[in-house]
Amino acid sequence: MLAAGVLPILEKMIASTDAVGAATALYLNLSCLEEAKPVIGSSEAVPFLIWVLKDETDEQCKLDALHALYNISSSPANIPQLLTAGITDALQVLITHPSDHTWTEKCIAVLIYLASSKTARDQIIMAPGLISALATILDVGEPVEQEQAAACLLILCNSNEACSQMVLQEGVIPSLVSISVNGTVRGKQKAQKLLMLFREQRQRDPSPVSTRPRPESDEVPLPAQDSKPLSKSVSRRKVGKAFSFWRKNKSFSVYQC
Numbered sequence: 001m002l003a004a005g006v007l008p009i010l011e012k013m014i015a016s017t018d019a020v021g022a023a024t025a026l027y028l029n030l031s032c033l034e035e036a037k038p039v040i041g042s043s044e045a046v047p048f049l050i051w052v053l054k055d056e057t058d059e060q061c062k063l064d065a066l067h068a069l070y071n072i073s074s075s076p077a078n079i080p081q082l083l084t085a086g087i088t089d090a091l092q093v094l095i096t097h098p099s100d101h102t103w104t105e106k107c108i109a110v111l112i113y114l115a116s117s118k119t120a121r122d123q124i125i126m127a128p129g130l131i132s133a134l135a136t137i138l139d140v141g142e143p144v145e146q147e148q149a150a151a152c153l154l155i156l157c158n159s160n161e162a163c164s165q166m167v168l169q170e171g172v173i174p175s176l177v178s179i180s181v182n183g184t185v186r187g188k189q190k191a192q193k194l195l196m197l198f199r200e201q202r203q204r205d206p207s208p209v210s211t212r213p214r215p216e217s218d219e220v221p222l223p224a225q226d227s228k229p230l231s232k233s234v235s236r237r238k239v240g241k242a243f244s245f246w247r248k249n250k251s252f253s254v255y256q257c
Helices: 006-013 017-031 034-041 045-055 059-073 076-084 087-096 104-114 118-126 130-140 143-157 161-169 173-182 185-204 232-248
Strands: none
Touching: 006 017, 006 045, 017 034, 017 045, 017 059, 034 045, 034 059, 034 076, 045 059, 045 076, 045 087, 059 076, 059 087, 059 104, 076 087, 076 104, 076 118, 087 104, 087 118, 087 130, 104 118, 104 130, 104 143, 118 130, 118 143, 118 161, 130 143, 130 161, 130 173, 143 161, 143 173, 143 185, 161 185, 173 185
């Protein structure tokens, strides 16, 4: 099909709004071919498919576009073009505001492919609400979605402690512990590795222990004493009263309450 010049025909089709569904389906079929991926990735197909993913109302058409982008993103050479065309924003909308959870797994799978690029990782981390959405999937997603979310976060957090702090602030530890016990086989592995990564990062950079400033001197200040000594007349009166009390209470016992 490539040799027959199908791509120029497809580019004419995408210029017509009546052929959006057919063109998207054809791009999906072509994207399954390894030799077609770099050709599609360097063509007008990428912005077209991302536009379909963001703005098309037909669900099947959007799903075809997502699967085509998944196939295209598996080729690292296509990632710069995908990022330039705005794929991160398109995926962010679908993940943070999912209308159908059937999209979630494939969206995260595309993110995992993109995350092989540092530029893409930075975009994903900075995308509003995307880290929070992935953390939520760890908590409430289906097992295969949890597996994908854990795998994606592991890639993002590796060698990026700022991202790790963002993820930890979402309170993911209980979810990761649960996945490490009850998740899929791959999900258990990814959750355990992510927990280990957080622990290693915490051990490398322990939180500073807050200490109170020490006083300038270790000497404990004594309470101030009255500058006026007690007069002798007062002392004598008190002693006299004490003896008088003792004489009047000869039967006083130390056991008396």
